[in-house]
Amino acid sequence: MSDNQVLVRVEGLKKHFPITRGILIQRQVGAVRAVDGITFDIYRRETLGLVGESGCGKTTAGRTILQLYRPTAGRVFFNGVDLTGLKGNELRRMRQRMQMIFQDPYASLNPRMTIARIISEPLRVHKLATPQEQIERVQELLRLVRLNPRFINRYPHEFSGGQRQRIGIARAIASNPDFIVCDEPISALDVSIQAQVVNLLEDLQDQLGLTYLFIAHDLSMVRHICDRVAVMYLGQIVELAEKDELYDHPLHPYTQALLSAVPVPDPKVERRRNRIILEGDVPSPINPPSGCRFHTRCARAQELCSQQEPAWREVGGGHFVACHLV
Amino acid sequence: MATLLEVRDLTTRFHTLDGVVHAVNGISYTLEEGQTLGIVGESGCGKSASVLSVMRLIPEPPGKIAAGQVIYRGQDLLKLNESQMQHIRGKEIAMVFQDPMTSLNPVLTIGRQISEALIVHMGMTQKQAYQRTLELLNMVGIPQADSRYGDYPHQFSGGMRQRVMIAMALACMPSILIADEPTTALDVTIQAQIIDLVKTLRDRLGMAVIWITHDLGIIAGLAEKVIVMYAGFIVERGDVDDIYDDPRHPYTLALLKSLPRVDRSSKERLATIPGLPPDLLSLPPGCPFAPRCAYVIERCRQENPRLEIVDSHHEIACWVDVGTGRER
Numbered sequence: 052m053s054d055n056q057v058l059v060r061v062e063g064l065k066k067h068f069p070i071t072r073g074i075l076i077q078r079q080v081g082a083v084r085a086v087d088g089i090t091f092d093i094y095r096r097e098t099l100g101l102v103g104e105s106g107c108g109k110t111t112a113g114r115t116i117l118q119l120y121r122p123t124a125g126r127v128f129f130n131g132v133d134l135t136g137l138k139g140n141e142l143r144r145m146r147q148r149m150q151m152i153f154q155d156p157y158a159s160l161n162p163r164m165t166i167a168r169i170i171s172e173p174l175r176v177h178k179l180a181t182p183q184e185q186i187e188r189v190q191e192l193l194r195l196v197r198l199n200p201r202f203i204n205r206y207p208h209e210f211s212g213g214q215r216q217r218i219g220i221a222r223a224i225a226s227n228p229d230f231i232v233c234d235e236p237i238s239a240l241d242v243s244i245q246a247q248v249v250n251l252l253e254d255l256q257d258q259l260g261l262t263y264l265f266i267a268h269d270l271s272m273v274r275h276i277c278d279r280v281a282v283m284y285l286g287q288i289v290e291l292a293e294k295d296e297l298y299d300h301p302l303h304p305y306t307q308a309l310l311s312a313v314p315v316p317d318p319k320v321e322r323r324r325n326r327i328i329l330e331g332d333v334p335s336p337i338n339p340p341s342g343c344r345f346h347t348r349c350a351r352a353q354e355l356c357s358q359q360e361p362a363w364r365e366v367g368g369g370h371f372v373a374c375h376l377v
Numbered sequence: 378m379a380t381l382l383e384v385r386d387l388t389t390r391f392h393t394l395d396g397v398v399h400a401v402n403g404i405s406y407t408l409e410e411g412q413t414l415g416i417v418g419e420s421g422c423g424k425s426a427s428v429l430s431v432m433r434l435i436p437e438p439p440g441k442i443a444a445g446q447v448i449y450r451g452q453d454l455l456k457l458n459e460s461q462m463q464h465i466r467g468k469e470i471a472m473v474f475q476d477p478m479t480s481l482n483p484v485l486t487i488g489r490q491i492s493e494a495l496i497v498h499m500g501m502t503q504k505q506a507y508q509r510t511l512e513l514l515n516m517v518g519i520p521q522a523d524s525r526y527g528d529y530p531h532q533f534s535g536g537m538r539q540r541v542m543i544a545m546a547l548a549c550m551p552s553i554l555i556a557d558e559p560t561t562a563l564d565v566t567i568q569a570q571i572i573d574l575v576k577t578l579r580d581r582l583g584m585a586v587i588w589i590t591h592d593l594g595i596i597a598g599l600a601e602k603v604i605v606m607y608a609g610f611i612v613e614r615g616d617v618d619d620i621y622d623d624p625r626h627p628y629t630l631a632l633l634k635s636l637p638r639v640d641r642s643s644k645e646r647l648a649t650i651p652g653l654p655p656d657l658l659s660l661p662p663g664c665p666f667a668p669r670c671a672y673v674i675e676r677c678r679q680e681n682p683r684l685e686i687v688d689s690h691h692e693i694a695c696w697v698d699v700g701t702g703r704e705r
């Protein structure tokens with residue numbers, strides 16, 4: 052699937068949100084370290100999964116890669132071009148090649164716009180087509196996402212959740228992008244509708260040669276749709292590998308716990324399974340734990356773990372992990 | 378095992394401005410002492426409405442329990458007055474909801490909310506209630522319970538609030554715990570904590586549990602009996618192993634096939650169910666699954682099949698034998 056050509060290179064990327072106090076004079080009293088130094092490549096035409104608990108920084112990572120948030124530190128190369136150095140028109144031109152699909156198909160479409168206007172928005176923003184061309188393109192896009200082109204003048208509320216997500220997908224592919232960040236594109240959908248949308252995303256990838264960063268909670272679906280998977284914890288990536296390698300041989304204690312927590316729709320398997328139950332909640336990203344950030348919940352933590360941050364390194368065959376015990 | 382709860386032909390509708398929503402359409406099932414029953418189905422298929430009817434918590438209007446019986450230990454709950462029902466809720470049958478914030482009072486401390494229930498339902502003194510509340514908070518795994526007693530709900534994380542809800546539900550040692558998607562809003566790691574907790578407490582206290590979810594994985598690891606709902610009907614019911622190994626209803630079969638699995642490599646395209654679940658405002662005359670069903674025959678569009686036994690302990694509502702593809 053991937054011919055190992057790097058499309059997106061992320062290097063030491065950080066995004067901190069300042070916490071300020073004071074009414075007249077705002078002063079910074081701290082920061083939410085939402086994304087705190089992540090490094091990885093995304094290959095052309097692959098789907099890279101990004102998983103982890105709520106609040107670990109997945110959405111922030113996706114938005115910062117697309118420069119919808121400007122990074123606090125680090126670089127993002129798209130096709131070899133450093134996006135973090137671009138401004139104005141140059142950045143706008145690059146953005147046309149990178150799009151995002153959002154989690155909530157209800158909130159992400161403007162209720163007062165027709166489907167035609169919603170889908171053609173990127174075409175107008177990037178001045179890619181005349182009004183007549185826009186209509187033709189919208190009809191073509193609707194066919195691509197398997198919606199009836201006659202729906203063109205309807206409004207979002209006239210569609211089901213699955214159909215709205217298709218509209219969101221049509222908008223994302225309108226400007227012929229190379230790269231799409233899919234932020235939980237199916238979590239708000241019914242089980243029987245999820246497979247429809249996932250198959251559509253896979254078909255479009257094949258037809259249009261797309262590269263996806265696929266952010267999701269559902270680790271079963273991630274195993275199905277992704278080529279490689281990155282596991283995030285408190286703003287950092289703790290493990291990354293080809294998907295079957297990661298799911299069959301997880302090395303990081305957090306990945307092991309996360310995967311063991313996913314229920315399997317098979318009672319015989321469930322009765323045999325060994326679940327690793329993590330204690331407590333994810334700590335706050337404002338004051339993350341010292342050393343290895345997972346040490347407060349890790350059953351295998353040693354003294355060293357709270358003192359020294361484990362290095363991010365490759366253990367072979369494109370399998371990366373950050374843990375002192377591996 | 379003795380039967381604890383028997384639901385017969387329960388029918389619940391909502392009279393809205395758009396018309397009548399047929400949320401629960403004559404469902405029947407039994408729950409034995411100490412048994413765990415899983416109810417699965419997609420959003421809007423009537424799972425919540427069916428258990429809220431059992432608890433008599435359907436908002437009236439617009440809702441109305443139009444027919445049926447809910448027999449709990451020999452008495453029909455649908456015939457009780459509100460004060461008799463209040464005694465049943467909490468003390469006999471307790472419920473945990475998807476969003477704990479809707480059932481926790483935001484302006485009362487966690488400790489106060491639990492101890493109040495103990496004073497009202499169990500006739501405890503303040504002091505006894507305080508002690509028992511600490512025990513309950515400990516039991517559901519809230520660390521340093523005495524220092525969290527005076528905290529308000531917003532000071533707890535989602536997973537901790539759900540634990541508090543469970544502590545509250547268990548306060549009066551109910552014989553049935555109804556859990557309506559209590560983990561849907563939580564991370565899988567926290568979900569695993571909650572499920573583990575409920576399993577442990579169930580086994581220790583011998584409670585019966587009704588667990589509602591759209592996640593077929595959760596039910597596989599938790600339930601002994603499973604009910605599959607579609608469009609307000611029970612379409613399949615059976616022992617957990619039979620439902621997963623030998624699903625007989627086309628909807629259950631299609632749903633199981635469309636699920637990828639965390640423990641298996643998957644290279645093939647996902648199987649899909651075409652179309653959408655029906656609108657409960659205007660159900661088709663025949664089988665509600667007919668517009669999406671791969672096995673549909675002529676009869677399906679005219680007559681809605683009733684739930685019938687196909688094997689020991691295994692029932693489906695379908696005209697067709699999925700093994701042969703022909704009418705049963």
Ligand SMILES: Nc1ncnc2c1ncn2[C@@H]1O[C@H](COP(=O)(O)OP(=O)(O)OP(=O)(O)O)[C@@H](O)[C@H]1O
Pocket residue numbers: 068083084085103104105106107108109110111112336
């Ligand atoms: N605009 C913002 N200002 C301040 N803090 C923010 C902002 N956006 C996100 N955060 C914080 O950054 C952290 C990471 O948030 P993010 O939305 O990236 O998580 P996520 O992994 O996408 O979570 P979820 O799975 O719930 O979508 C959280 O602690 C969040 O509260």
Ligand SMILES: Nc1ncnc2c1ncn2[C@@H]1O[C@H](COP(=O)(O)OP(=O)(O)O)[C@@H](O)[C@H]1O
Pocket residue numbers: 391393398399400418419420421422423424425426427436439440657
């Ligand atoms: N208070 C209400 N007023 C009107 N309709 C309702 C109300 N509660 C539920 N319904 C409708 O009843 C049907 C079943 O809902 P529900 O039992 O909540 O489904 P589930 O729990 O399976 O997602 C849906 O069509 C829903 O819109």
Ligand code: SF4
Pocket residue numbers: 303304305343344345346347349350351352353356361373374375376
């Ligand atoms: S470095 Fe230590 S605390 Fe962190 S995951 Fe490895 S063993 Fe656990």
Ligand code: SF4
Pocket residue numbers: 626627628664665666667668670671672673674677682694695696697
């Ligand atoms: S009755 Fe007919 S339409 Fe309904 S599930 Fe069975 S085969 Fe399908």
Ligand SMILES: [Mg+2]
Pocket residue numbers: 109110111234
């Ligand atoms: Mg997010």
Ligand SMILES: [Mg+2]
Pocket residue numbers: 424425426557558
């Ligand atoms: Mg519900």
